[in-house]
Amino acid sequence: MPRPIIYVLLVLVAVSLVPMGLLYRANHLPKNQPRLQVVPDMDQQFYYKAQTENPFFADGVTMRKPPAGTVARGMLAADDAYFRGIARDTIFVAEIPATVTRPMLDRGRERFNIYCAPCHGQSGNGNGMVHARAQALGEGTWTPPTDLTSQTVVDRPAGHIYNTIANGIRTMPSYGAQLSPEDRWAVTAYVRALQLSRNATPADLPVETRAALGQ
Amino acid sequence: MAPDNNAHDQGQSPGTGPDHHDRFVFPKWTNRLREAVAVAALGGVVYLVVLVAGVFSPQNSAIGYAPEQPVPYSHSLHVGELGMDCRYCHVTVETSARANVPPTATCMNCHKTVRTTSDKLAAVRKSAETGEPIHWTRVHDLPDFVYFNHAGHVQSGVGCVSCHGRVDRMEVVEQVAPLTMGWCLECHRNPDPNLRPREFVTAMDWVPEGDPAELGARLRAERKISPSVDCATCHR
Structure with missing residues (x-):
């Protein structure tokens, strides 16, 4: 075979390796780099999405808040007892202003375990994992979470517990953004259930259960 | 002139005459050109398939991204x-x-009092102070x-x-x-x-x-x- 042809073939083979090399590199990009986008058409469209920046507004935020002092239709939240846990003036309602049902308690348990248990612990006695870690780290600024099954909290009116969830208390921040009024009452009901269970005596058990335990 | 040419055409075997460069004769290596082209074409198809599959494979385009x-x-x-x-x-x-x-406020639920001086949390504290959101990468x-x-x-x-x-x-x-x-x-x-x-x-x-x-x-x-x-x- 004439030499020029051999050279041309060799060059062709060498050139054909270049895309393969690029592909290999794209396959082995550093993890923190965006992946290769082969056909990028319309993947990223020019509209503003939730939680993104927006140069149109002074605060640079795409998601807008309702104007101050406005209330969406049907969202007035006028009932002080239900939405603020207040009976009159600054007196908290003693009891939960809703019918406590089994589904409500189940919901309360689920929400309690998500939002409260990290600090207060699943049994409510203040031994959550975050508390354990803060202690292990020797955090001087950490305040131990309240034991929700203590007599102090048992004696508190339901509205007080609701208000604590909604607005926070001392070093505990507000969980109003995470828990709707309905959920706050469900958690309040579950806290009451925890208090009942943690402070129960054998005498509180049904007769059959007591018999099964040999009491 | 003409008889000379005729004698030349008939009397000489190809490639051995004094002016054999005038006529093109395929060199011997071209005998296998057809097979070679077939192999090259097959190779080219395989090459393209591998390349296209590789470029469009999801492994290539998405998995493993950790900004x-x-x-x-x-x-x-x-x-x-x-x-x-x-x-x-x-x-x-x-x-x-x-x-x-989550908004910075969620971080501050705990980090208001836990790890309050950590360098890793400097951006969180700054965001909490100024209200400027943290620019997370999606x-x-x-x-x-x-x-x-x-x-x-x-x-x-x-x-x-x-x-x-x-x-x-x-x-x-x-x-x-x-x-x-x-x-x-x-x-x-x-x-x-x-x-x-x-x-x-x-x-x-x-x-x-x-x-x-x-x-x-x-x-x-x-x-x-x-x-x-x-x-x-x-x-x-």
Whole structure:
């Protein structure tokens, strides 16, 4: 075979390796780099999405808040007892202003375990994992979470517990953004259930259960 | 002149005459040119297939992306070690199409009093002071012509782990699923292996007792789940 042809073939083979090399590199990009986008058409469209920046507004935020002092239709939240846990003036309602049902308690348990248990612990006695870690780290600024099954909290009116969830208390921040009024009452009901269970005596058990335990 | 030429044409064998350069004769190596071209063409096809498959493979386009974030937040510490639920921060995942990235206030729930001088949290404290949001880098990003709803999937009992992997073991969040159309359709055609009881949706380490497909089939029947595979399901 004439030499020029051999050279041309060799060059062709060498050139054909270049895309393969690029592909290999794209396959082995550093993890923190965006992946290769082969056909990028319309993947990223020019509209503003939730939680993104927006140069149109002074605060640079795409998601807008309702104007101050406005209330969406049907969202007035006028009932002080239900939405603020207040009976009159600054007196908290003693009891939960809703019918406590089994589904409500189940919901309360689920929400309690998500939002409260990290600090207060699943049994409510203040031994959550975050508390354990803060202690292990020797955090001087950490305040131990309240034991929700203590007599102090048992004696508190339901509205007080609701208000604590909604607005926070001392070093505990507000969980109003995470828990709707309905959920706050469900958690309040579950806290009451925890208090009942943690402070129960054998005498509180049904007769059959007591018999099964040999009491 | 003419007789000379005639004598020359008839009397000489090709390539041996004094002016054999006037006529083209294929050299011997060209005898196998046809086979060589066939092999080259086959090789070219294989080459193109490998290249196109490689370029368009989901492994190439999505999996493994783990961008550096402005705050080195560790899911492996907060979820894996401390056992916090996904929903502690991603509050909207059950009710909204989008699983929100938490506001700085959520970090400050604990970090107001825990690790208050840590350098890693400097950006969080600054954000809390100034109200300027932290500029997180998005990891999982579907094309904008795809509609996806977190709430619908979570309410149907598709676990977080099915798409996001073991986030509780991730120091830096990494995309583990290809998030391609084929991958979506795979589950929409047969969701059973990815269905679980609602209460375990966020559990990272939950595995069903027995056959996952069997449990999935039961849950699917119970909840009347029938994922659509129409174009308009996602492209609306």
